[in-house]
Amino acid sequence: MKSAVYFGPEDIRIEEKEKPRCREGEILLRIRACAICGTDVRIYYHGQKNVVPPQVIGHEIAGIIEDFDDTVSGYERGDKVISVTSVGCGQCEFCREGRHNLCLDFKALGYHYPGGFSEYMIIPAEAVKQGNVTKVPEELAFEEAALIEPLSCCLNGEEYLNIKEGDTVVVFGAGPIGCMHVELAKSQGAKRTILVDISRERLSLAERFSVDTFINSREEDVVAKVLSLTHNLGAEVIIVACSANVAQEESLRLVKKRGRISFFAGLPKDKPTISLDSNIIHYKEISLFGAFASSKKQYEKALSLVSSGKIEAGKFITNTIGLDELVQGMEITRSGQGLKVIVKP
Numbered sequence: 175m176k177s178a179v180y181f182g183p184e185d186i187r188i189e190e191k192e193k194p195r196c197r198e199g200e201i202l203l204r205i206r207a208c209a210i211c212g213t214d215v216r217i218y219y220h221g222q223k224n225v226v227p228p229q230v231i232g233h234e235i236a237g238i239i240e241d242f243d244d245t246v247s248g249y250e251r252g253d254k255v256i257s258v259t260s261v262g263c264g265q266c267e268f269c270r271e272g273r274h275n276l277c278l279d280f281k282a283l284g285y286h287y288p289g290g291f292s293e294y295m296i297i298p299a300e301a302v303k304q305g306n307v308t309k310v311p312e313e314l315a316f317e318e319a320a321l322i323e324p325l326s327c328c329l330n331g332e333e334y335l336n337i338k339e340g341d342t343v344v345v346f347g348a349g350p351i352g353c354m355h356v357e358l359a360k361s362q363g364a365k366r367t368i369l370v371d372i373s374r375e376r377l378s379l380a381e382r383f384s385v386d387t388f389i390n391s392r393e394e395d396v397v398a399k400v401l402s403l404t405h406n407l408g409a410e411v412i413i414v415a416c417s418a419n420v421a422q423e424e425s426l427r428l429v430k431k432r433g434r435i436s437f438f439a440g441l442p443k444d445k446p447t448i449s450l451d452s453n454i455i456h457y458k459e460i461s462l463f464g465a466f467a468s469s470k471k472q473y474e475k476a477l478s479l480v481s482s483g484k485i486e487a488g489k490f491i492t493n494t495i496g497l498d499e500l501v502q503g504m505e506i507t508r509s510g511q512g513l514k515v516i517v518k519p
Contacts, residue, residue: 176519177292178500181227183220188498191292195241199299201249201307202241203257207316208290209234210500210507210515211324212349218504224285232291232517233259233284236310236319240294246302254314256322256477257297258306258470259283274304275330275467282467291500293519308473311481317494317516318480318487323468324514325476325485328354331438331465332362333472335411339363342409344400344428347416347439348376350490350513353383355413355438357485360384368409370396370421376510382489400428408433415439419448426451431458438465490514 175193178186196202211234217225225231239253249255261281262274269277283289287298297307310319328351337343343359345352348371356367368387371377377388389399400409408430414421415438425435441448455462468476479485492512495503496519503515 175293176497177230178232178497179228180217180225180231184218186218186501188500193294194296196243196296197299198243199245199302200243201239201246201297201302203235203237203255203295203297204240205235205237205290205292205295205519207236207320208232208517208519209317209320209324210503210517212351212507214284215504215508218501219508222285224282230288230290230292230295231284232289233282234320234323235283235290235295236316236322237290237295239307242302249307249309254310254312254316254319255307256310256319256473257283257301257308258304258468258473259323260467260469261287261298261301261306262304264300264304272471273469275469291497291517291519293497305470308470308477310477314481315488317491317518320516321487321490321514322473322476322480324351325354325358325480325487326468326472327351327465328358328438329472329475330468331355331413331436331463332358334461334463334465335413335434335436337362337364337411340365341411342366342368342404342430343411343413344368344370344409344425346370346412346414346418346421346425348373348380349415349510351438352413352415353380353490353513354485355415356380356383356385359411361479361484364411366403368400368403371416373510379492379510379513396424397428404430407431410434412436413438417441419445422448423450426454426460429454429458429460432460433458434461434463436463436465491516494518
């Protein structure tokens with residue numbers, strides 16, 4: 175089989191490898207689509223402690239079950255499926271609650287286990303046992319099914335926020351994740367969505383979504399603009415979906431009393447701190463949340479939203495490429511020239 179193997183920062187090589195065989199409890203997938211995630215881009219350019227080269231990365235996957243051993247039940251060869259990225263230990267309190275993304279011994283496809291930038295991949299027995307492999311409707315395109323993973327992560331973040339009818343929602347970051355947050359917020363009844371980014375190109379790409387107001391933070395004062403749009407009260411919900419320290423700091427200045435903030439995106443490892451006025455949180459009764467990855471429950475909800483057409487997954491796809499073009503896809507994603515780039519091995 176052909177695989178894109180990560181050997182270190184800016185070093186991915188297309189190699190011919192032996193097609194894997196199923197061991198006890200495993201499932202072999204024929205990958206039909208694997209979307210490029212912003213995390214994949216960071217791994218490619220900067221490395222990641224949980225990815226030990228040589229490794230195949232990629233975790234936003236959709237494919238067909240090729241094979242499994244006799245201990246696996248509930249599936250048929252030829253089933254069209256996706257798989258949850260998080261693989262928990264199954265024993266800690268978070269796993270028992272179904273929150274494998276918070277497992278005390280967290281592992282993930284495309285990080286600790288070989289991922290989807292390959293013609294075939296193994297779903298490990300631990301993931302199969304957790305029920306991570308989920309069948310998808312036959313009529314759902316593989317490219318759209320691959321976007322269930324990032325959408326599920328957005329759902330995880332928004333569960334804390336309780337977005338309701340009439341809310342103003344500000345999203346920092348006009349990449350695919352920020353645009354997914356906009357679409358989810360509108361589907362929950364948000365009155366106004368405001369999308370903020372420093373890139374005109376990204377904001378232009380986002381015009382296909384349910385954005386009411388665009389703010390280019392290179393050209394406008396974000397705090398002043400949001401306050402002017404909200405009668406100086408601020409927004410009920412702020413989602414920081416970009417790795418920008420200043421965006422996290424500004425979110426506290428433009429949130430309404432009793433508002434909710436999600437620090438959805440992590441910050442660079444070499445600059446993970448911000449200047450935070452905790453009196454704002456205290457006196458304005460602000461709720462501040464984090465979000466990391468997602469669980470099977472959120473995958474199932476995301477699948478329902480996409481398969482029903484309530485979220486149009488195809489709107490997020492701007493590029494479809496072959497495995498040989500993976501490095502170009504990484505650059506398209508990093509530069510903001512496209513939204514979701516789908517790799518079809």
